[in-house]
Amino acid sequence: MRKLWTTRLRRHQKAQFKYLQLVFNDHFVLALIILAGALLYGYSQLIQQLTPQWWLRPAVAAGLTASLSLGQLAALVEPADATFLLPQTAPFGQFLLRARRYSLLLPGAVLGMAALAVMPLLVVLHIAAWSGTLTLVLALWAFKDADLWLQLLAHYRAFLPRWGRRGLLMGLAFVLLTAGLWWHPAIAMLGAVALNLALRWTVGNHFAPATLDWLGLVAAEDKRMGRLYRFYNLFTDVPGLGGGVRRRKWLDVFLPLVARTPANTWAYLFLRGFLRRTEFLGLTVRLALIGAVVLALVEPVWLVALLALLFVYLVGFQLLPLALAYQEVVFTHLYPLPDAQRTHAFTQLARGVLLLLAGVLALGPLMRGHWLAAGVVLVAGGVAAVGLAQWYFPNRLARPA
Amino acid sequence: MTLRLTDVTGGYGSLPVLKNLSFTVPDGAIVGLIGLNGAGKSTTIKHIIGLLAPQSGTIAIDDKTLATDPDGYRQAIAYVPETPVLYQELTLKEHLELTMMAYGLDQAATWPKATAMLDRFRLANKLDWFPANFSKGMKQKVMIVAAFMTEAPLTIIDEPFTGLDPLAVHDLLDLVTARRAAGGAVLMSTHILATAEQYADTFVLLKDGQVRATGDVASLRAQFGLPEASLDDLYLVMTKEATHA
Numbered sequence: 001m002r003k004l005w006t007t008r009l010r011r012h013q014k015a016q017f018k019y020l021q022l023v024f025n026d027h028f029v030l031a032l033i034i035l036a037g038a039l040l041y042g043y044s045q046l047i048q049q050l051t052p053q054w055w056l057r058p059a060v061a062a063g064l065t066a067s068l069s070l071g072q073l074a075a076l077v078e079p080a081d082a083t084f085l086l087p088q089t090a091p092f093g094q095f096l097l098r099a100r101r102y103s104l105l106l107p108g109a110v111l112g113m114a115a116l117a118v119m120p121l122l123v124v125l126h127i128a129a130w131s132g133t134l135t136l137v138l139a140l141w142a143f144k145d146a147d148l149w150l151q152l153l154a155h156y157r158a159f160l161p162r163w164g165r166r167g168l169l170m171g172l173a174f175v176l177l178t179a180g181l182w183w184h185p186a187i188a189m190l191g192a193v194a195l196n197l198a199l200r201w202t203v204g205n206h207f208a209p210a211t212l213d214w215l216g217l218v219a220a221e222d223k224r225m226g227r228l229y230r231f232y233n234l235f236t237d238v239p240g241l242g243g244g245v246r247r248r249k250w251l252d253v254f255l256p257l258v259a260r261t262p263a264n265t266w267a268y269l270f271l272r273g274f275l276r277r278t279e280f281l282g283l284t285v286r287l288a289l290i291g292a293v294v295l296a297l298v299e300p301v302w303l304v305a306l307l308a309l310l311f312v313y314l315v316g317f318q319l320l321p322l323a324l325a326y327q328e329v330v331f332t333h334l335y336p337l338p339d340a341q342r343t344h345a346f347t348q349l350a351r352g353v354l355l356l357l358a359g360v361l362a363l364g365p366l367m368r369g370h371w372l373a374a375g376v377v378l379v380a381g382g383v384a385a386v387g388l389a390q391w392y393f394p395n396r397l398a399r400p401a
Numbered sequence: 402m403t404l405r406l407t408d409v410t411g412g413y414g415s416l417p418v419l420k421n422l423s424f425t426v427p428d429g430a431i432v433g434l435i436g437l438n439g440a441g442k443s444t445t446i447k448h449i450i451g452l453l454a455p456q457s458g459t460i461a462i463d464d465k466t467l468a469t470d471p472d473g474y475r476q477a478i479a480y481v482p483e484t485p486v487l488y489q490e491l492t493l494k495e496h497l498e499l500t501m502m503a504y505g506l507d508q509a510a511t512w513p514k515a516t517a518m519l520d521r522f523r524l525a526n527k528l529d530w531f532p533a534n535f536s537k538g539m540k541q542k543v544m545i546v547a548a549f550m551t552e553a554p555l556t557i558i559d560e561p562f563t564g565l566d567p568l569a570v571h572d573l574l575d576l577v578t579a580r581r582a583a584g585g586a587v588l589m590s591t592h593i594l595a596t597a598e599q600y601a602d603t604f605v606l607l608k609d610g611q612v613r614a615t616g617d618v619a620s621l622r623a624q625f626g627l628p629e630a631s632l633d634d635l636y637l638v639m640t641k642e643a644t645h646a
Contacts, residue, residue, distance in 0.1 A: 245490045245531060260498060262505040269488065269499060276490040329486050334450055335503035336475035 001094040008076045009102065019232045047120050060121055061177035064136075065170055067114045068143055071107030073151040075099050077221045082214040089212050096212075100152045104145065111140040125181060136185040142192035143173045146199050153203065155217040164199075230279065233318070244278045251275045265337055266345035273322055274349060280322055287315050288357050292364030301376055308361055308377040312354050312384035316392075319350050323397055343397050347389045354385030402463055402477065402554040402586060403427050404449065409458035411448050412610075417456060418444045419610045426555065426586045431577060433597040434590035435632075436607030437640060442590040443483065445607070446559050449588070450480050462555060476504065479553035483560040485540035487532035493543055494528040500547045511550055518546045521572050537564045549576050556580055558589045562596065574600055598632040606639055613639055 024032075050056065076099060085092055115137040122132040150166055172195065180188030254275060258267045274280050291311035298304055323346040326332040358381025365373035404426040412418030418441050426432045436442050447453045449460055451467045451474070459466060465474045487496060497515050501508050519525040522542040532540060541564050548556060558577070562570050577587050577600065591597050597604070604621060606613045614624045622628050625635050 245533065247531065260502060260508065262502050265499060265502040268495075268502060269491070272490050272495065273488075326488065329488055330450075330452065330480070330482055331486070331500075331503075333452055334475055334478065334480055336472045336505075337503055338472065 001088075001091050002098070005076075005095050005098045012074075012076050019229075023232060043117075044120075047124060050121070050124050052125050056121075057125065057181040058174075058178050060118060060181055061174050064114060064118065064140065064177050065174045067111060068140060068147065068173055069166075069170055070110060071103065071144065071148075072224050073100060073148055073220075074103045074224070075155075075217060075221045077217055079218050079222070082218050086214065089214070092212065096152055096155075100148050103148055107144050107148075108141060111144060112137055115140060122181075122185075127181070127184060132185050135189040136180070139177070139180065139185055139188040139192040142189065142196045143169070146192070146196045149199055149203060155213050155220070156211050157213050157216070169195075233279075233321075245276050246278060248276055248281075251281075262337075263341070264345070265335065266342045267348065269326065270322060270345050270349045273325055274319075274353070277322070277325070280319060283318050284315050284353060284357065287311060287318075288360040291357075291361045294364070295361055295373070295377055296364035296368050296370075298373075301373060304365065304373045305376050305380040308358065308380040309384045311361055312358060312381045313388070315357055316350060316354055316385070316388040319353065320393070320396065322346065322349075323393070343394055346397070347393045350393055351385055351389035354388060355382060358382050358385055404555055404586060404588065405459075405461050406445075406449070407459050407461075409445075409448060409455045409460060411453055411455035411458075412444060413453070417610070419448065419455075421458070422610070422612055423458075424605045424612055424615050426588050428554075428586055429581055429584050430603060431581050431587045431589060431601045433601035433604045434588060434607065435594070435597065435604055435636065436590075440607040441610040442607060443559060444610075446480075446557055446588075446590060449557060450478060451475070477554050479548040479551045479556045481541075481544045481548045481556075481558045481561060483563075485537065485544050487535075487540055487543060489532055492529050492531060493524065493535075496532075496543060497547055497550065500551065504551045504553070506551065514552075515546060515550045518549060518576070522546065522569060538566060538569065541565055542569060545573060545576070549580065552583075552585070554585055556585060556587045558587065560590055560592070562591060562593050570596075594632045594636055604632070606635075608639055608642070613642075 075096060081092075115133050118136065119129055119133045122129050122136075147166060147169055150164055150169060153164060154166075173192070176188045176191040177185075179191075180186070255271065258264050258271050260268065288311075291307070295304055295307055295311075298307060323342070358378055361381055362374045362377040365377060406425070407423050409422040410417050410420055422441075422445065424432075434442050434445065444453065448455055451471075454467075462474055462477045465477065467474050488499075491499060497512075498508070500506075501511050516525060519528075522545070524539065524542055524546070527535075527539075532543070535543070541561075545561075548558075556577075561573055565573065574596070577589070580587055581602075589597070589601065598618060603615065603617050605615050606621070614621055616624065618632060621632070621635055622630055625638055627634065627638065630638070
């Protein structure tokens with residue numbers, strides 16, 4: 001099990017490193033540094049104006065609880081394990097214990113930084129900065145440790161006590177952190193450590209490795225990796241990223257947009273793919289809303305134009321996998337249809353979606369009465385949409401994938 | 402309509418799996434493609450439907466090839482794959498609709514035929530289901546309905562009987578013989594030799610990517626010099642040859 005874990009971990013880290021390299025390319029790092037600088041500056045300005053009001057403590061505790069909920073059990077389990085390692089279920093507990101320990105690292109670092117970020121707020125709340133931060137970090141780590149125990153035990157369902165739920169833990173963490181910010185974070189630390197020890201003690205009584213819920217574990221790990229890859233997919237192509245499908249019957253009102261004629265065969269397929277696959281419509285709507293809000297808040301016209309271009313480009317890039325989504329369905333290659341129809345149908349759909357997106361983005365500035373900015377968004381977004389659909393996509397699809 | 406393979410050599414990458422393969426599938430006939438795992442049955446079918454391109458030799462339906470008339474060639478073929486593959490975001494009804502659109506079929510004229518087949522396969526009440534909710538056998542039936550609905554001159558079926566219940570096997574064989582009666586050609590790869598012997602008119606026996614023998618059972622018996630043998634016996638003789646070679 002130890003060898004299995006180390007080889008899995010090495011392979012996992014190698015793959016993640018490869019993707020992270022692609023995500024954090026030069027331009028993105030530059031943008032991040034500027035963004036981080038702006039955020040820190042804004043934060044320092046904000047802190048100088050803050051006074052300890054009644055809502056500040058629960059708000060900070062809520063923020064910390066939210067960061068506490070980040071970070072899931074990285075089980076590194078593969079679907080085939082449920083069949084091949086089934087006879088090894090009991091020893092596999094050792095594998096999962098290692099996985100749990102490994103899963104502590106990243107959230108631990110994040111929580112450490114969160115505590116450091118809260119340090120100036122402790123001063124505002126008249127709490128000793130160093131002792132406060134130190135005890136706060138320990139409290140957060142103890143909570144996270146307990147949280148990951150719960151996540152692990154969730155896959156040993158039969159022995160998980162009824163109160164062993166993440167929601168309850170997060171609620172307790174919120175209450176204890178609020179209390180800690182009222183007097184001293186040492187209270188939160190003591191509570192967290194007590195909770196952690198109580199949990200470990202019960203775990204010691206209940207841990208029965210033979211009752212592992214393999215299918216649940218595999219499904220959870222699949223979901224976690226899927227989320228991770230979808231995030232990477234925002235920046236680069238992730239091969240073999242398969243999303244799910246939802247029926248979304250209420251979207252069937254859009255289906256008559258494509259007439260059912262042989263010339264529209266591909267359009268028929270792409271429209272349904274866009275509406276029902278989980279990876280396209282949701283992302284488009286989310287980015288459209290975020291984009292509209294961001295554009296409503298931004299003032300300089302050149303920045304507005306740049307952001308509109310960026311959002312349309314981002315969404316357009318996300319749509320591209322749809323054009324290649326049907327490669328593995330053999331009928332895609334057998335239908336007596338000219339290849340040009342596929343590219344044409346896809347660019348048409350993409351142009352429609354992106355123009356609609358530009359319209360939604362323009363609504364953001366329009367709500368605040370920024371007529372000029374709205375016009376700029378419409379023009380820049382429209383140019384990007386038409387440019388992508390008329391020029392970039394046909395070229396990209398002509399290249400062999 | 403006749404499918405004609407002439408001296409086809411091909412495979413994955415540069416390594417040839419098929420070596421100088423030649424046989425024909427004529428109108429109004431059921432041809433059984435028989436061979437061990439790895440003999441090249443699925444590879445042959447992939448070449449015919451155009452997923453793989455031959456390194457040398459020609460594959461033609463009448464005088465149409467994939468190079469000269471790709472749409473006309475594809476129009477002539479209906480295909481049921483070994484492993485059912487469906488579009489995960491299309492309902493059963495939409496799969497059939499898409500197939501009708503792709504083959505340019507008249508929807509009003511085709512739906513009654515499709516509905517009759519769906520009734521027969523007990524799928525008529527599942528028109529709004531997604532493939533994710535289908536069992537493997539049900540998916541296979543969807544592919545069968547889609548393929549036979551097109552009434553393409555050549556129907557290619559890869560390992561049709563695995564995963565189907567006995568009732569569905571029976572129904573499929575009815576459809577296959579009906580296609581033959583209507584003048585269609587059927588190429589069927591299978592391991593179920595008893596069924597193949599009962600239904601197919603001629604056989605193509607593949608061994609190591611080459612045609613070992615072709616013809617009906619009588620001519621196969623003559624070629625192997627075993628006058629009383631069943632297809633099963635002939636198959637066993639052929640596999641022994643394979644291990645000696």
